[in-house]
Amino acid sequence: MRTLSERVQTELTGSDVEIVTRNDLENILKLQKLAYQENAVRYKDYTISPLTQTFEQLMKESENSIILKVVENSTIVGSVRAFEKDRNCYIGR
Numbered sequence: 001m002r003t004l005s006e007r008v009q010t011e012l013t014g015s016d017v018e019i020v021t022r023n024d025l026e027n028i029l030k031l032q033k034l035a036y037q038e039n040a041v042r043y044k045d046y047t048i049s050p051l052t053q054t055f056e057q058l059m060k061e062s063e064n065s066i067i068l069k070v071v072e073n074s075t076i077v078g079s080v081r082a083f084e085k086d087r088n089c090y091i092g093r
Contacts, residue, residue, distance in 0.1 A: 020067040
């Protein structure tokens, strides 16, 4: 049986959705912080994990998960993270 990573790599070939590389992580983190600003303002809580996550933490997270990016006109406009555990796929920010 193929792993989740192998299945994703096969199915996304030639698409605008791509697996993130280490070089993308800085932009993913910037986009994440921008996307969660509205929640921080709404709930008056600037300590939520998407805003406080560091580059080092994201790098570590990327070692145990698959991070996908959506690219339009050479710009990352979205991302999603997933990991597999006990044959289940868990999806996060």
